[in-house]
Amino acid sequence: MQAQDNxxxxxxxxxxxxxxxxxxxxxxxxxxxxxxxPYIIIAIVGFLLYAHTLKFDYTNMDDKTLIADDKAFVSKLxxxxxAFHLDVFKEKGGTFYRPLFVTSLxxxxxxxxxxxxxxxxxxxxxxxxxxxxxxxxLIKLEIKRESSLLLSLFLIIxxxxxxxVAWIPGRNDSLLAIFVLSxxxxxxxxxxxxxxxxxxxxxxxxxxxLFTKETAIILPILYLLMIKFWSEGKLFSKANINYLVLWxxxxxxxxxxxxxxxxxxxxxxxxKFLSNIPNNLAAFxxxxxxxxxxxxxxxIPTIADGTIIYGLITIAIIAAVFxxxxxxxxxxxxxxxxxxxxxxxxxxxxxxxxxFFYEQRLYLPLMGILIMSGQLILKATKQTSKYxxxxxxxxxxxxxxxxFLYSKNFSGKMNFWNxxxxxxxxxVYVNKIAASVYYKDNNLEKAEELNxxxxxxxxxxxxxxxxxxxxxxxxxxxxxxIACFQKEIAISPTSDKSYYNLAYSYYSMHNLEVSEKYxxxxxxxxxxxxxxxxxxxxxxxxxxxxxxxxxxxxEAQKRGIVPPxxxxxxxxx
Numbered sequence: 001m002q003a004q005d006n007x008x009x010x011x012x013x014x015x016x017x018x019x020x021x022x023x024x025x026x027x028x029x030x031x032x033x034x035x036x037x038p039y040i041i042i043a044i045v046g047f048l049l050y051a052h053t054l055k056f057d058y059t060n061m062d063d064k065t066l067i068a069d070d071k072a073f074v075s076k077l078x079x080x081x082x083a084f085h086l087d088v089f090k091e092k093g094g095t096f097y098r099p100l101f102v103t104s105l106x107x108x109x110x111x112x113x114x115x116x117x118x119x120x121x122x123x124x125x126x127x128x129x130x131x132x133x134x135x136x137x138l139i140k141l142e143i144k145r146e147s148s149l150l151l152s153l154f155l156i157i158x159x160x161x162x163x164x165v166a167w168i169p170g171r172n173d174s175l176l177a178i179f180v181l182s183x184x185x186x187x188x189x190x191x192x193x194x195x196x197x198x199x200x201x202x203x204x205x206x207x208x209x210l211f212t213k214e215t216a217i218i219l220p221i222l223y224l225l226m227i228k229f230w231s232e233g234k235l236f237s238k239a240n241i242n243y244l245v246l247w248x249x250x251x252x253x254x255x256x257x258x259x260x261x262x263x264x265x266x267x268x269x270x271x272k273f274l275s276n277i278p279n280n281l282a283a284f285x286x287x288x289x290x291x292x293x294x295x296x297x298x299x300i301p302t303i304a305d306g307t308i309i310y311g312l313i314t315i316a317i318i319a320a321v322f323x324x325x326x327x328x329x330x331x332x333x334x335x336x337x338x339x340x341x342x343x344x345x346x347x348x349x350x351x352x353x354x355x356f357f358y359e360q361r362l363y364l365p366l367m368g369i370l371i372m373s374g375q376l377i378l379k380a381t382k383q384t385s386k387y388x389x390x391x392x393x394x395x396x397x398x399x400x401x402x403x404f405l406y407s408k409n410f411s412g413k414m415n416f417w418n419x420x421x422x423x424x425x426x427x428v429y430v431n432k433i434a435a436s437v438y439y440k441d442n443n444l445e446k447a448e449e450l451n452x453x454x455x456x457x458x459x460x461x462x463x464x465x466x467x468x469x470x471x472x473x474x475x476x477x478x479x480x481x482i483a484c485f486q487k488e489i490a491i492s493p494t495s496d497k498s499y500y501n502l503a504y505s506y507y508s509m510h511n512l513e514v515s516e517k518y519x520x521x522x523x524x525x526x527x528x529x530x531x532x533x534x535x536x537x538x539x540x541x542x543x544x545x546x547x548x549x550x551x552x553x554x555e556a557q558k559r560g561i562v563p564p565x566x567x568x569x570x571x572x573x
Contacts, residue, residue, distance in 0.1 A: 038149045039132045046128035046156045049400070053124065053166045053407060054117045059416035060437050061299075062169040065089065066105060067119065074102075074109035084211075087262045097258045100212040101172045119168045126174040127165045131156040133181035134367060140188050141230065141332060143374040147385065150392040151370045159297060159402040160290040164360035166410035167299075172213055173363040179209035180219065180364060187223060188230070203246055210254040215346045215364075217254075220247040225338055229331035276355075280348040283357045285311025287344060290362060291369055292317060294399070297406050298423035299416055301357045305424045318369075321376070336372025340365045356429070413437050421450075428457045432464050444471050460491055466498045473505060481505045496526040503535065512539050530559035537563070537571070546571050 058064045066074070066088070073079050083102040087094025104122065112118025131152045138148035155161065164170040186202035189195070209216035220243075227240060282303045289310025290297065296307055343364040347357065376388050409419040417434040424430045435450035451468040454461055469484030485502035488495060503518030516539045522532040537552035549571040553563055 038135055038145065038152070041149065042131045042135060042152055042156060043128050045153055046131060047124055049157060049403060050120075050124045050127070050165050050407070052404075053120045053410070056120055056166060056410055057116060057412040059167060059299075059410055060413035061167075061416060061433070063167065064413075066102075066169060067109065067114070067116075071109070071114055074105050075114050077106065077110045079106050084257060085261050091262070094262045097261055098172060098211075098213060099257075099261075100208060101175060104171065104175060105168075116168075120166075123165050123168060123171045123174070126171050126178060127156065127161075130174050130177040130181065130363075133178060133185065134370070136185055137181055138371070138374060140185065141371065141374060144385070146389055147374065147392075150389055150396070151373065153396055154392055154399075155366065155370065157396050157399045157403055158366065159294040159399055159406050160359045160362050161366070162297075162403055162407045162410070163299065163358060164363050166407045167360070170358075170360040173360045176209060176213045176215065177363050177367070179205045179212055180216065181367075183209060183219065184223075184226065187226070191227070203250070206247065207250045207253070210250060211257075214254070214258075215343065217251055218342045218346070220244065220251075221342060222335075222339060223247070225335050229335045276350060277345070277348045280350065280355060280357075282306070282308055283348055283355075284344060285315075286357055287311070287347070287362050287365065289314050290359065291366060292395070294402060296423070297359065297402075298419065299409055300420045300424050300427065300430055301359065302424045302427050302430075303355065303357070304426045306357075330375045333372050333375040336368045336370070336374070338368070339371055340368030343368060356427075414441070426457065428454050428461050428464075431457065432461065432467065435464075435467060439467070439471065444474060447471055462492050462495075463488070465491065466495065466501060469498075469501055469505070473501070473508070476508075478505050478509050494525055496522050496529055496532075499525065500529065500532055500535075503532075507535065507539060512543055515539055516543075528559065530556055530561050533559065534561050534563070537567075541567070541571050546573055 058068050073082075080103050083106060084099040086099075086102070088096040088098050088102060105119070108119045108122050134155055135148050135152040138151060139145065143151070164174045183202050183205035186198050186205060190198035190202055206216070206219060209219065223243065224240065227243075280303065283306075285308035286296075286301060286303065286306045289308070289312075292314045293310040296310060298305070347361045347365075350356075373388075376384070409415050414437070417430075417437045420427075420430045421434050431450045431454040435447045435454065438444075438450065439447035448468065448471050451464050451471070454464045455468070465484045465488035469481040469488065472478070472481035472484060482502060482505045485498050485505065488498040489502065492498065499518050500522040503515045503522060505515075506512075506518065507515035516536065519532050519536045519539065522529050523536075526532075533552045533556040537549050537556060540546070540549035540552060553568070553571060556563065
């Protein structure tokens with residue numbers, strides 16, 4: 001039946017003279033439960049493996065900012081249009097324009113009434129859907145059903161992709177994968193059938209990929225490679241020119257929408273981003289190593305605390321497999337290799353100040369390796385195919401406990417940041433954010449320790465001295481607090497919060513004149529700092545400057561602060 005389907009498929013595609021479809025080895029299958037119900041198997045494995053994540057809380061890493069602290073926005077479906085006019089973090093000068101990612105958060109928040117379990121359920125669903133679509137693509141590339149299913153399960157179970165499922169913001173990459181894979185499948189369907197609906201869906205999925213993550217702008221290159229290798233089409237045919245017009249138009253739409261939503265920094269040019277690749281080249285080996293040897297997993301991976309050894313070993317293993325199989329690189333292998341490289345390059349262009357190589361970004365590049373591996377099945381003997389399938393199955397079995405244990409690091413903020421500290425101890429960012437998490441957990445000693453480590457790593461790191469000063473305030477160690485705030489002001493002269501905290505420390509020491517000076521500096525820097533007006537009212541009341549106390553009280557009231565009735569009566573003297 002499968003062979004008959006292939007012959008019919010080839011007969012239909014002969015109508016297209018410009019793009020004849022290449023005939024490859026037949027995708028045979030055995031008639032068993034394992035291959036008859038692949039999508040059900042993928043879904044069952046995915047949901048069983050990640051069911052425990054439904055109980056996970058937030059990690060205090062983006063998910064709190066995007067969801068827990070922004071309930072008014074993400075809990076209403078009416079916020080969806082606004083998502084297309086904002087950066088992910090609602091920063092006008094931001095970098096991340098991801099409207100469909102934000103839309104998914106809004107849909108979950110509104111329909112699930114802000115339940116974290118609903119967010120986690122959607123993450124599992126997206127992951128399973130991506131696995132099913134990968135299986136469908138591999139079948140279209142004529143890889144055998146058994147091997148296609150195993151490769152898809154390899155993706156579903158892979159420990160390096162835990163972050164895409166167990167961490168709510170990680171869904172950005174699984175969502176992107178869904179739209180990328182769907183666009184490829186629809187393009188292949190259109191080349192076969194020439195049905196308008198397939199072309200429309202291809203166009204829609206490509207546009208959706210663009211509005212999920214800017215990485216999708218590299219897709220036209222892969223589309224052309226797919227047409228060249230899979231269907232033996234000419235790169236400069238009339239049909240391809242029509243495709244190019246569509247793809248370029250979609251990219252222009254993205255950039256117009258993006259330019260209206262956020263203002264990119266003047267220095268953020270493509271050349272500037274590409275210049276970061278040499279500094280981040282080691283990250284290539286970090287990612288590559290996690291494909292077969294996911295032993296150095298980290299919730300916030302950095303080059304400084306990573307190792308390239310696993311990457312070198314993985315490269316050697318893959319090269320040895322290809323050499324021992326005596327398989328020449330086919331068009332499928334080249335396509336898979338190009339897929340991996342093109343999707344890994346955007347990961348390597350991140351600037352030094354934000355060079356964290358999150359593991360969920362391996363989601364799409366890994367698919368390139370899986371496609372590339374498919375050529376071993378196409379060219380291998382029946383016995384070699386069994387060895388290949390057996391090896392994949394062994395890896396899947398080994399990866400299951402690694403996946404389960406590692407996923408627990410995303411169950412809550414303390415587990416998350418303890419893993420970050422253990423795996424990236426030389427990151428200033430990790431130490432200072434972990435310090436704030438411990439501070440909110442009332443562990444002042446640990447928070448102080450981590451802030452001091454952050455300052456040792458970078459004495460000029462912004463906000464660390466301020467956070468350290470707040471800890472000393474809580475300990476009533478006012479002199480130490482003042483010293484910290486003064487250091488922070490030397491680093492960040494326009495920090496209104498540091499001036500306010502400095503003023504508060506002097507006020508607590510009953511040095512009213514000095515505290516008044518710094519409270520006034522605070523409102524000079526930020527005229528809407530309502531707590532500073534309230535504090536100035538208190539200082540002037542203590543100084544018996546009742547007229548000024550009444551003035552600052554009125555300013556505080558304008559900004560929403562309601563003073564006690566007793567205080568209002570007191571300053572009327």
